[in-house]
Amino acid sequence: GQQVMQIPQYQHVQEGEDFTTYCNSSTTLSNIQWYKQRPGGHPVFLIQLVKSGEVKKQKRLTFQFGEAKKNSSLHITATQTTDVGTYFCAGNNFNKFYFGSGTKLNVKP
């Protein structure tokens, strides 16, 4: 069945360092979305990628969708303490969103 794998599971960085999380699907996705969940909170939508090879930026965040539409990445430049949380990718296929296991980011000030 559909599987979306995400690595790493945890990442501890010093404030100012960069951070990247990777998402891989076992099948081709129609689109991929990224969500952020703050500690104790609920997932909040960040962005959606639809086109093969698409790259989108939101301030210090850069999102990429692979050419084969089976993988994606989220890169944060110069992390800040406000970036703390768990980042999830979610692939959409036939009315079902398959979420990755998430990457928990901790930023030390």
Added chain:
Amino acid sequence: NAGVTQTPKFQVLKTGQSMTLQCAQDMNHEYMSWYRQDPGMGLRLIHYSVGAGITDQGEVPNGYNVSRSTTEDFPLRLLSAAPSQTSVYFCASSYSLATNEKLFFGSGTQLSVL
């Protein structure tokens, strides 16, 4: 707009008890879904609905029932609670998956089954 409202926020059940987690949205969303979140396993889809009167199973449907009698409400029923159902449950809705809309999540229900 209140968005997606889930009740209760916390619940403790004994094994074998039944209960209903409530979810309501006021955004006229067609698509509604239930997820459970367990440490290290991300969000797993339990059931979903693409409109009133239409429901379907997700990845982990066993032990759960849903119904969608109105556009606004999508309750999740635990028929006979088991300790394996201890988890955080999120309801999420979207205007329409056909247009690749984003999911809006409720604040979650933390359920413990003893």
